Amino acid sequence: MRAVSIVLSFVMVLSGAALAAAGELDGTWTGATPGGSSIKVVVANNQAKSYYFKGKSQGGIGGKVSGGKAAFGLRTNKSAKVVLQGQKGNKLVFVYTDNTGPDALKVTLTKN
Numbered sequence: 001m002r003a004v005s006i007v008l009s010f011v012m013v014l015s016g017a018a019l020a021a022a023g024e025l026d027g028t029w030t031g032a033t034p035g036g037s038s039i040k041v042v043v044a045n046n047q048a049k050s051y052y053f054k055g056k057s058q059g060g061i062g063g064k065v066s067g068g069k070a071a072f073g074l075r076t077n078k079s080a081k082v083v084l085q086g087q088k089g090n091k092l093v094f095v096y097t098d099n100t101g102p103d104a105l106k107v108t109l110t111k112n
Contacts, residue, residue: 025084027091031109041084048072051082058109074097085101 029041040052046065049073052057063072068086080098086091087108096105 019064025064025068025070025086025092029084029094030111030112031094031107033107034106039109041082041092041094041109043070045085048082048084 015086023045023046026046027043029043031039031092032038037054038052040055041048042050043065048063048070049064058077059075060061062081064082065084069098070084072082074080074082077098080096083095083097085093085095090111092109092111094105094107098104
């Protein structure tokens with residue numbers, strides 16, 4: 001029984017560490033497309049809460065953060081998907097895909 005208790009405690013500690021790491025994406029992330037259009041993504045409580053393109057809300061549908069990555073769809077464009085991938089140094093890769101093809105837009109965002 002004691003061995004089971006030790007193993008369960010170890011698993012709980014590892015699970016807590018994974019949740020803490022996932023929270024690293026929380027914050028406001030901004031950047032711009034090569035053409036200069038602004039992008040802003042807000043992540044809070046381990047969920048993608050909102051996405052703005054050219055200052056206008058794109059109606060993000062919350063995506064859970066897991067392993068430093070989140071994916072979500074958009075209310076304004078049902079064929080679109082956004083994937084966020086955490087990077088070193090307060091950077092986040094934003095990949096927008098829709099019916100025009102994979103990786104239609106790929107931008108690095110910075111945490112503000």
